Amino acid sequence: MNQLIQTAKEIRRLTFECIASFGSGHIGGSLSIVDVLTVLYFDQMNIDPKNPKKENRDRLIVSKGHAGPAVYATLAHKGYFDKKELYTLNKIGTNLPSHCDMNKVPGVDMTTGSLGQGLSCAVGCAVASKIKKDGAYIYAIIGDGESQEGQIWEACMFASNKKLDNLIVFLDYNHCQIDGTIDQVVDCGHFEERFKSFGFDTYSIDGHNLQEIKDTIIKAKQVVGKPHMIILNTIKGKGVSYVEAMGVKNHSIPISKEDLEKALEELK
Amino acid sequence: MEFRKVFCEELRKLMLADERIVILDADLASPNGTMPLYKEFPNRCFNVGIAESNMVSIAAGLSSYGMIPFIFTFAPFATRRTCDQIAVSLAYSNQKAIIVGTDPGVTAETNGGTHMAFEDISVVRAIPRVMVYDVTDAYQLKQAIPQMLNYDGVIYVRVPRKLYADIYKEDYEFTLGKSDILKHGNDVTILSSGIMADIALKTIPYLEEKGIDAEIISLNTIKPLDEKTILKSVEKTNRVVVIENHSIIGGAYSSVAEFLSTTRPTLIKAIGINDEFGQTGKYRELLETYELDEKSVSSKIIEFLKKAI
Numbered sequence A: 001m002n003q004l005i006q007t008a009k010e011i012r013r014l015t016f017e018c019i020a021s022f023g024s025g026h027i028g029g030s031l032s033i034v035d036v037l038t039v040l041y042f043d044q045m046n047i048d049p050k051n052p053k054k055e056n057r058d059r060l061i062v063s064k065g066h067a068g069p070a071v072y073a074t075l076a077h078k079g080y081f082d083k084k085e086l087y088t089l090n091k092i093g094t095n096l097p098s099h100c101d102m103n104k105v106p107g108v109d110m111t112t113g114s115l116g117q118g119l120s121c122a123v124g125c126a127v128a129s130k131i132k133k134d135g136a137y138i139y140a141i142i143g144d145g146e147s148q149e150g151q152i153w154e155a156c157m158f159a160s161n162k163k164l165d166n167l168i169v170f171l172d173y174n175h176c177q178i179d180g181t182i183d184q185v186v187d188c189g190h191f192e193e194r195f196k197s198f199g200f201d202t203y204s205i206d207g208h209n210l211q212e213i214k215d216t217i218i219k220a221k222q223v224v225g226k227p228h229m230i231i232l233n234t235i236k237g238k239g240v241s242y243v244e245a246m247g248v249k250n251h252s253i254p255i256s257k258e259d260l261e262k263a264l265e266e267l268k
Numbered sequence B: 001m002e003f004r005k006v007f008c009e010e011l012r013k014l015m016l017a018d019e020r021i022v023i024l025d026a027d028l029a030s031p032n033g034t035m036p037l038y039k040e041f042p043n044r045c046f047n048v049g050i051a052e053s054n055m056v057s058i059a060a061g062l063s064s065y066g067m068i069p070f071i072f073t074f075a076p077f078a079t080r081r082t083c084d085q086i087a088v089s090l091a092y093s094n095q096k097a098i099i100v101g102t103d104p105g106v107t108a109e110t111n112g113g114t115h116m117a118f119e120d121i122s123v124v125r126a127i128p129r130v131m132v133y134d135v136t137d138a139y140q141l142k143q144a145i146p147q148m149l150n151y152d153g154v155i156y157v158r159v160p161r162k163l164y165a166d167i168y169k170e171d172y173e174f175t176l177g178k179s180d181i182l183k184h185g186n187d188v189t190i191l192s193s194g195i196m197a198d199i200a201l202k203t204i205p206y207l208e209e210k211g212i213d214a215e216i217i218s219l220n221t222i223k224p225l226d227e228k229t230i231l232k233s234v235e236k237t238n239r240v241v242v243i244e245n246h247s248i249i250g251g252a253y254s255s256v257a258e259f260l261s262t263t264r265p266t267l268i269k270a271i272g273i274n275d276e277f278g279q280t281g282k283y284r285e286l287l288e289t290y291e292l293d294e295k296s297v298s299s300k301i302i303e304f305l306k307k308a309i
């Protein structure tokens, strides 16, 4: 577990450097999912960075596609591509556009960026995996603001109707979206009850506790006949105190050299 | 001035005088600049959350009660995502709304390919009762906003959020639905859509160097087209170039071609996005990538005029 904690720290560092190299970006929602990404790519997922399209692999669809920088940092750290590429983020001609891109980035399993669509794509993958009987797990990460899209709930209805127990969804419950907190914009409270009533096997855990994330995934895999929803109680901007302190204002912000130094000091 | 500032200021004035006006946002009120209106008119501003299709049909309900909804979101979500709601809840149902699609085409900049709508005009233009207005500059927008209240139908307003070049002066007078002749000329008619007026004007020195005296017209509305002004110019020049920050399929070029092919067949050069997707980059970088910068545009016009005699 100590090893994983170090890995998460390194991914946070890389995420910050990646966004800082461009000068601005979606830092808040990137940092809030680093821990789940760490557990997935460095502990749980059946994947091969040397063979990103490996058959039977587990897949992850980051439906809140603006968290691309965290995904790319994780993939680079896992060895999918050279870390140097991270510093081309979002520049003209880059292979790393800041929203997740499956055709440009080795290891990304679905293109996302228009909120609400990725979970349905994951449902499609989970159905295909059942048809192929390849034994894969399909993971998805959705945002709490994103869950205001009706399509999220359409996907949920279908997933439970088809008993997709190979689908493990994480909700990044960081309580923030662009125009304010979730409660201020459109209150989406009672997430766990809602997903449960949509037929999901649900959990609500500390989204920054690697052990708890790991244990919950293992527990969820034992439950048959239902798709799984793991609500990650998170902090937007987790890991860098000045970003955390900005709260709802940290969605997409400029990052200067000084900001980077401050952040790296904390992530030592 | 930034386009979003213009919207906010003008709407503020109108809302004070006209209680029918309501504002709808989908978690992009801060980037789109409508936030100050929420403070002043808390009962007439609604942030529906990240739920664009929902927002459009809510607007239809409001409209059926005699309200005039202004809907704000990024251009791809304002059109592609909500196409059927625009068609059925609003247009087909004879309702009224102003849909403001921000950061169209390359002005989506580093939000990248998923957010870069090159087909937003095509998507909504085919729907009856929808007016398509590609905003040219901030002075014009300021005058257009009050006129929007009078249109009996849906207006799709395509507009960047931030600051782009001024084309007109303070004393300029605009009528929504009319084009503007920015420069008179005899050799070719250049029709620009929206902020591409700036690029069209910047081609002048390059064209003059080759002895080309272009007439430059800012279309402003793609639907309806200002047919009279276009026809009058084409009678004189016989050759047309259309410049747009949009796919050449279904946008300004298509509209002009559809019109001229039946009224006065003319050679037309399309300068826009050639059936491609968007990508990340800054405005100028993207103009160059898609060959929409003044240099590339000028050489395309010069080449076209050599062939189109």
Ligand SMILES: Cc1ncc(C[n+]2csc(CCOP(=O)(O)OP(=O)(O)O)c2C)c(N)n1
Binding pocket: A028, A029, A030, A032, A064, A066, A113, A114, A115, A116, A142, A143, A144, A145, A146, A147, A172, A174, A176, A177, A178, A236, A251, B026, B027, B028, B050, B077, B081
């Ligand atoms: C369909 C759609 N509408 C709007 C946006 C613009 N947008 C990007 S991120 C965001 C807020 C997302 O909030 P949330 O899902 O909670 O993400 P997080 O807090 O994890 O960053 C919005 C509105 C978008 N990308 N897609």
Ligand SMILES: [Mg+2]
Binding pocket: A143, A144, A145, A172, A173, A174, A175, A176, A177
């Ligand atoms: Mg959130």
